[in-house]
Amino acid sequence: HSFKSRSVESTVGEQLSVTLPMVVYDAFMALGKLSEDNxxxxxxxxxxxxxxGGGVALFTAWSPIQEAISPNFKFAAHLPFYPPCMVIPDELRFTNAPVHILAGEIDDWVPAAACEELVEAANISGYDIGITVYPDASHSFDRSMDVVLDNDAYSFTDCRMKLSNDGVVSLLNGFPLSSPSLQKIGLAFCADKGAHWGGNKYAREHSMNFAKEFMSKFLFN
Structure with a gap:
């Protein structure tokens, strides 16, 4: 477990103890370990x-990182739920595995608009990445609880970043987010504190059905 193994319970409000690159690496190492089982x-x-984890499901499909970390193995299907799409790779090159993003229209934690921008850019580059945006759905729309405000959570609605082929994330103005201290400074430029999360009945039911159909189609057929 990427959190438990690092003695971390949550990254809400700080985003540094367990980062997206760490968990992408973990995912590929787990895939390699599974390959040893006949x-x-x-x-x-x-x-x-x-x-x-949605970001992990998304960026494990990015070819430069897959080729660097796991050249012998890749995932057969990617289904990210409300992932952080604010990071646009300089090189829009993905594996040939199907990718479909499920996002909430009013998610003010990780905005659906950023995912739509990423999908559009990928499609223009020739990659058929799909997206479903659920109307009136917030972050964690597949929960059964009412929508609440988390004052500690970062809202990335106004954040857009870029990812170089060597794995360096920076703001669009070129400010690098290559260390914990620089990440804190960088987030101050674009992120706000306070974001909502909670369930949406239609999005919850549809996304669960979609997940079953998506994985069945691409893993079992």
Whole structure:
């Protein structure tokens, strides 16, 4: 477990103890370990995740990082739930595995608009990444609880970043986010504190059904 193994319970409000690159690495290491089991068809291993984990499910499909970390193995399908899409790679090159993003229209934690921008850019570059944006749905729309405000959570609505091929994330103005201290400074430029999360009945039911159909289609057929 990427959090427990690092003695971390949550990254809400700080985003530094467990980062997206850390968990992307963990995911590929887990995939490599699974490949050692003869009972597992590693060519049918898909990945899904929620929020930070959604970012992992998304960026494990980015070819430069897959080729660098896991050249022998890649995931067969990617289904990110409300991922952080604010980071646009300089090189829009993805594996040939299907990718579909599920996002909430009014998510003020990680905005759906950023995911739509990423999908549009990827599609223009020739990659058929899909997206479903659920109307009136917030972050964690698949929960059964009412929507609440978390004052400690970062809202990335106004954040846009870029990702170089060597893995360096920076703001669009070129400010690098290459260390914990620089990340804190960088977030002060674009992120606000306070974001909502909670369930949406339609989005919860549809997304669960979609997940079953998506994985069945691309892993079992």
């Amino acid at each position: 009972n597992i068809d590693i060519k049918r291993a898909g990945i899904t995740g929620w929020s930070l």
